[in-house]
Amino acid sequence: MGFFKKPTLKVSDDKRTKAAELTLRESIYPLCLVTILFFLWGFSYGLIDTLNKHFQETLGITRSRSSGLQAAYFGAYPLASLGHANWILRHYGYKMVFIWGLFLYGVGSLIAWPCLLHRSFGGFCVAIFIIGNGLGSLETAANPYLTVCGPPKYSEIRINVAQAFNGIGTVVAPVLGSYVFFKNTGVDESALKNVQWTYLAIAIFVFLLAIVFAFSPIPEITDADMAFQAEETHAGTDQKPFRKQYRLFHAAFAQFCYTGAQVAIAGAFINYATETRPNTDSPKAARFLAGAQGVFALGRFIGSFIMNYVRPRWVFLCFMTMCIVFIAPSITQRGNTGMSMLYVTLFFESIIFPTIVALGMRGLGKYSKRGSGFIVGGVVGGAIVPPLLFVASDQQGEADLATGKAPTALAMVVPLCFFVAAWTYALAVNFVPRYRDVADKFSTAEVGLTGHTHADEESAASGGVVEGTGKDGLQMEERRETVR
Numbered sequence: 001m002g003f004f005k006k007p008t009l010k011v012s013d014d015k016r017t018k019a020a021e022l023t024l025r026e027s028i029y030p031l032c033l034v035t036i037l038f039f040l041w042g043f044s045y046g047l048i049d050t051l052n053k054h055f056q057e058t059l060g061i062t063r064s065r066s067s068g069l070q071a072a073y074f075g076a077y078p079l080a081s082l083g084h085a086n087w088i089l090r091h092y093g094y095k096m097v098f099i100w101g102l103f104l105y106g107v108g109s110l111i112a113w114p115c116l117l118h119r120s121f122g123g124f125c126v127a128i129f130i131i132g133n134g135l136g137s138l139e140t141a142a143n144p145y146l147t148v149c150g151p152p153k154y155s156e157i158r159i160n161v162a163q164a165f166n167g168i169g170t171v172v173a174p175v176l177g178s179y180v181f182f183k184n185t186g187v188d189e190s191a192l193k194n195v196q197w198t199y200l201a202i203a204i205f206v207f208l209l210a211i212v213f214a215f216s217p218i219p220e221i222t223d224a225d226m227a228f229q230a231e232e233t234h235a236g237t238d239q240k241p242f243r244k245q246y247r248l249f250h251a252a253f254a255q256f257c258y259t260g261a262q263v264a265i266a267g268a269f270i271n272y273a274t275e276t277r278p279n280t281d282s283p284k285a286a287r288f289l290a291g292a293q294g295v296f297a298l299g300r301f302i303g304s305f306i307m308n309y310v311r312p313r314w315v316f317l318c319f320m321t322m323c324i325v326f327i328a329p330s331i332t333q334r335g336n337t338g339m340s341m342l343y344v345t346l347f348f349e350s351i352i353f354p355t356i357v358a359l360g361m362r363g364l365g366k367y368s369k370r371g372s373g374f375i376v377g378g379v380v381g382g383a384i385v386p387p388l389l390f391v392a393s394d395q396q397g398e399a400d401l402a403t404g405k406a407p408t409a410l411a412m413v414v415p416l417c418f419f420v421a422a423w424t425y426a427l428a429v430n431f432v433p434r435y436r437d438v439a440d441k442f443s444t445a446e447v448g449l450t451g452h453t454h455a456d457e458e459s460a461a462s463g464g465v466v467e468g469t470g471k472d473g474l475q476m477e478e479r480r481e482t483v484r
Helices: 024-058 068-092 094-117 121-148 152-181 188-215 223-232 246-276 282-306 312-330 335-349 352-361 365-394 413-431 433-443 457-462 470-483
Strands: none
Touching (some): 024 188, 121 152, 152 352, 246 282, 246 335, 246 365, 246 433, 282 312, 312 335, 365 413, 413 433
8 A cells, every 4th residue: 555645635435445344453543643633633622721721811801701712623624524524524525624624723723823922812712712623523424434444342442542542632731831831920921922833733733734644644444334234233313314313313412511511610620719718820820731631631531441441331330420429529529629529520531522423313314424523513512601600600709728719619510410411322222222322332343353345356446345246236226326
């Protein structure tokens, strides 16, 4: 397989390719390339959490107004996942969405430069909105791509390992914020200059990465491929109309609630630490946030390891339950005890997002691309829940360490409520047969573990279409007619 090839940016969705039956070895290169994207948006997300508190101090804005960063960032996701990115995905395929998302990410990063130079919070929110559209586009394609590129049996493990690199990105950003950007909070001009150079570097890197994607021979995955996988695992639900894919809509609801809670906790972490822990300023709190994000990334590696031996749905239920158990004490506890509760909560948050994606997409067949837009669109919760938390915090006035008054700590009741709502999906996927049976059939699937069942190399080289003969050929034609 050569590295540089003439780029192919459009694939017919009604024709099956070899991608439906990729083995572990064949899926390594495209998965590694896509995993780089997870680090990029993890870094961007972590940087926003750090900038949130810094803008409160340097620009003199309220906690609720600073949450406009999260609102701009995550508010862009449904516009991408249900709009332009999903349209490109259904008409041109995954590779084109990767390139489009990287282009928007680069443009937004370039726009951020003059906004930071002129200390324009509103302008920076616009830049973040464009970046959010780019990252929303990447997530619309990358998350479902990881779930379907390779043996279905290991879809949760693949996406959780890749998401672990997202966690690493969220660690690196607060560390930079603490030791490079905001070491001396009084020198805000210097700090913002450092940030603007970072966004310039990001723009250059993502534009180069877009070129790499354009010329890389990553396999395209069509709706017909997804219909084939669903049929082979005997777990397909794509015979029903899209409006009756209730499991999908429940997964999207859970994603909305969970992501909102996760983003609210991370966005308020620095405020929480400075309000509840004595002798803790913003740079020190940013270092604590980096440690918490490190625990988050570690949780994804550990969760992925556990999924080798325990059904992913059980791991999902356990981790989701522990999020509720440990966020509750952070509301009333203070100092190191309260902050340790947030650390443990972030550990158990680790596998929730990618596992909802993987479980929610199982059995969607020819609706996979369309369905991924709804699940990723659930990320808009990150634009809604953080402002609710900060408004609840602002209404309680200023913090007072002497009396133990900590508005941000009390406002943690907001993400707790949304965790409970997301928990309903974890319960359903374990105890409701219509949910559980689909999940279990994919966990025992042999597709991709024993090689291709239709390995026509010439056909794949000429157009990527895998033809069958005899009985297999007739079955293929029937599948194609179903997809059409």
